[in-house]
Amino acid sequence: MTTIDRRTLLTGVAALGVAAVARRASAQDNALNVNTWGGSWTAAEETAYFKPFTDKTGIRINTVSPVSFAKLKAQVQTKNYEWDVSTINPTELRQAELEGLLEPIDWSVVTRPTR
Numbered sequence: 001m002t003t004i005d006r007r008t009l010l011t012g013v014a015a016l017g018v019a020a021v022a023r024r025a026s027a028q029d030n031a032l033n034v035n036t037w038g039g040s041w042t043a044a045e046e047t048a049y050f051k052p053f054t055d056k057t058g059i060r061i062n063t064v065s066p067v068s069f070a071k072l073k074a075q076v077q078t079k080n081y082e083w084d085v086s087t088i089n090p091t092e093l094r095q096a097e098l099e100g101l102l103e104p105i106d107w108s109v110v111t112r113p114t115r
Helices: 006-015 039-057 069-078 090-098
Strands: 018-020 031-035 060-064 085-087
Touching: 039 060, 069 090
Parallel strands: 031 060, 031 085
Antiparallel strands: 018 085
């Protein structure tokens, strides 16, 4: 079985078009809340990323679905966050960038994904 650490998980998530929201999870939270599409998509993420990550770090992954740009925007505006990261499509990612809804990625601690 392949092991995965926090950096690898976040790099993989970033490569899948995930946008970090304004609240960062920390190891002391002992959980990372991930907004995902649900159904078989989430089941695949749990097998490929979330379970190996939890097994290695002890930090559990809580999934929240469905994905909603409107909810992302409302959370940032109210500073009342339900998730730490969210999967959004490229158009919504650009819109979120333009509206200042995203937290910058600290590339000194996350390996930039290759295309």
